Amino acid sequence: MSALAMSVLLALVSAVAYAAGAIVQEHVASTTPARPYAPLRHGAWWAAVALNGFGALLHVGALAYGPLSLVQPLGALTIVFALPMAAVFVRRRAGAAAWRGAIMASAGLAGLLSLTGTADAQSLGGGERLAVALVTFGGVAVVFLVAQRVHRAVVRSILLATAAGAAFGIASVFTKTVAVDWAAAAEAWGGLGGPTGQLPSLLTIAGLAAAGMMLSQAAYRGAGLAAPLATVTVVNPVVAAAVGITLFGEHFRYGATGTALALGCGVVAAGGLILLTTERLGAHTGRQQRLPAVPVAPAPKALAGVLVPAGPQTRPRTRPQMVTPPALR
Numbered sequence: 001m002s003a004l005a006m007s008v009l010l011a012l013v014s015a016v017a018y019a020a021g022a023i024v025q026e027h028v029a030s031t032t033p034a035r036p037y038a039p040l041r042h043g044a045w046w047a048a049v050a051l052n053g054f055g056a057l058l059h060v061g062a063l064a065y066g067p068l069s070l071v072q073p074l075g076a077l078t079i080v081f082a083l084p085m086a087a088v089f090v091r092r093r094a095g096a097a098a099w100r101g102a103i104m105a106s107a108g109l110a111g112l113l114s115l116t117g118t119a120d121a122q123s124l125g126g127g128e129r130l131a132v133a134l135v136t137f138g139g140v141a142v143v144f145l146v147a148q149r150v151h152r153a154v155v156r157s158i159l160l161a162t163a164a165g166a167a168f169g170i171a172s173v174f175t176k177t178v179a180v181d182w183a184a185a186a187e188a189w190g191g192l193g194g195p196t197g198q199l200p201s202l203l204t205i206a207g208l209a210a211a212g213m214m215l216s217q218a219a220y221r222g223a224g225l226a227a228p229l230a231t232v233t234v235v236n237p238v239v240a241a242a243v244g245i246t247l248f249g250e251h252f253r254y255g256a257t258g259t260a261l262a263l264g265c266g267v268v269a270a271g272g273l274i275l276l277t278t279e280r281l282g283a284h285t286g287r288q289q290r291l292p293a294v295p296v297a298p299a300p301k302a303l304a305g306v307l308v309p310a311g312p313q314t315r316p317r318t319r320p321q322m323v324t325p326p327a328l329r
Contacts, residue, residue: 008066015078019082022225026228100272161231164232171205174201216232
């Protein structure tokens with residue numbers, strides 16, 4: 001099997017594992033109380049962690065065998081796999097609008113990243129790694145703080161999913177960088193290619209992966225499966241591709257024509273994401289309207305501003321009348 005075919009196979013199995021983990025995460029979020037560490041005491045949540053970890057390992061293998069611009073578009077299949085898997089295994093069906101939005105987002109994203117040209121395998125320098133890590137952690141923190149001030153559950157979930165997607169995307173960038181360095185270190189150890197030089201990058205990958213996991217778990221609360229998962233699926237490769245184009249020398253194919261087509265694909269992906277969000281907002285509003293009204297007890301009777309208890313009336317007590325016997329008259 002060629003390296004390219006191995007990369008595609010690993011990426012596909014990774015997408016299935018990520019989809020299964022997302023379904024379990026959403027189930028845990030909908031069945032556990034809204035407390036900070038409640039999911040940690042749920043056995044199913046740790047199963048989701050294992051599924052995501054397995055998907056991450058497969059993703060690392062795919063990045064080792066194939067280019068970033070190929071592996072990341074295949075990750076968009078996570079949302080395509082997740083919707084039918086959720087319908088089969090947990091009986092959580094998505095509406096027609098959610099399906100159209102998922103297909104639009106996945107198709108637009110796949111088209112966008114398929115137009116990204118590949119470049120020679122490159123690595124990031126120490127200063128570039130530090131700058132990317134600081135910008136990413138700072139941006140994720142800002143989005144998280146903004147989400148805490150949003151009252152609508154679906155909008156808050158979209159913001160948290162955006163932060164999670166950015167964390168996962170930059171984690172993939174660092175993973176690709178480490179893979180390139182280790183491949184180069186197979187010939188000659190030294191510099192950033194050695195195990196000691198990779199330790200900061202490995203810690204960054206671990207921190208970003210943990211942050212993305214916790215943010216995505218919080219995003220599933222109150223918004224269902226489709227919208228948060230589609231957001232993570234779209235933001236993740238877009239962020240990775242942006243870094244690849246900026247720092248790895250990647251570019252759009254076919255010159256100006258390819259750039260115009262890529263912009264069109266980006267519009268399609270954004271339209272699918274908006275359609276998914278609108279569908280979830282409508283479903284959330286409908287559920288709120290179907291909730292039964294809480295009966296209100298009638299106010300007590302009032303007379304002249306003085307409250308009078310509405311109880312049975314009592315007759316006034318009268319003094320008994322004394323009757324004189326006839327013999328004493």
